[in-house]
Structure formats: C-alpha cells, structure tokens
Amino acid sequence: MNNFGTVDYSKNKTPKGYVCSKCNSTDVKLWRQYNTFLDHIELMCVKCAGEAEGKDVSNIDDNGMIDSDVNGKTDQIGWLIPAVPTSEGDSFWGYTSVPQDGCDWWRKLKSCSDIKKERKLKLEEIEKR
Numbered sequence: 001m002n003n004f005g006t007v008d009y010s011k012n013k014t015p016k017g018y019v020c021s022k023c024n025s026t027d028v029k030l031w032r033q034y035n036t037f038l039d040h041i042e043l044m045c046v047k048c049a050g051e052a053e054g055k056d057v058s059n060i061d062d063n064g065m066i067d068s069d070v071n072g073k074t075d076q077i078g079w080l081i082p083a084v085p086t087s088e089g090d091s092f093w094g095y096t097s098v099p100q101d102g103c104d105w106w107r108k109l110k111s112c113s114d115i116k117k118e119r120k121l122k123l124e125e126i127e128k129r
C-alpha cells in the first residue's frame with residue numbers, strides 16, 4: 001500500500017484505500033496495528049478488529065469508544081488503534097500525534113456498517129414523521 005488517496009478532513013468521506021482488509025467494509029471507522037510498518041498495516045473495521053483481538057465491541061458508541069478493561073472508555077481495541085490517515089494519504093498518524101481535525105474526521109465516520117443498527121435508525125426516522 002503506497003497511497004490510499006488524499007483526505008479532506010472537513011468532509012465525511014473516506015479515501016479510496018480506506019477499506020477493511022477482512023470484510024471490505026468502507027465508509028466506516030477503521031483500526032490498525034500500533035507499531036507496524038506501513039506496508040504491513042492491515043486496516044480493520046470494528047467487527048473484524050474485535051474478532052482479531054477477542055474483544056467484545058458490541059457496546060461501541062458513535063465516537064468509536066468501547067468499554068475499557070481497565071476503566072472508563074477507550075478508542076483502542078486490544079492492541080489496535082484508530083487508523084487516521086494523513087491528509088496526503090501516504091501514512092497514518094501516530095496514536096498520540098493525530099491532529100484535532102483528523103481526530104474529528106475519524107469520530108464522525110460511522111462506527112460500523114451494522115445493518116441492524118441502520119435499520120433501527122430508519123425505523124426511528126419513520127416513527128418521527
């Protein structure tokens with residue numbers, strides 16, 4: 001993977017190469033390994049990350065936070081961290097160096113492409129009419 005496409009943090013859109021390496025989900029938050037060379041990074045959606053790390057991710061919230069084993073909430077899934085691409089699309093930000101606009105961009109993405117959840121939201125919308 002050399003370049004996965006440029007990112008405009010002001011838009012709720014993911015670059016072309018921002019795809020779950022296991023189930024090919026797009027337009028969702030992805031996680032990545034913490035300390036891996038870029039060429040070897042596998043992007044994973046919340047579901048696949050949870051499976052890979054043996055973590056219960058069913059309580060994921062809209063900001064991509066799950067209940068931490070220690071206390072409170074965390075955006076890490078086991079050893080996996082949020083994958084926030086640089087705006088040039090040539091690398092990922094380190095966990096502690098993600099700029100605020102990159103952080104906001106990632107949080108605004110959907111947490112998962114869960115059909116059940118989408119259905120529930122649609123039903124709620126219909127009820128509001």
Ligand SMILES: [Zn+2]
Nearest residue numbers: 020023045048
């Ligand atoms: Zn996936």
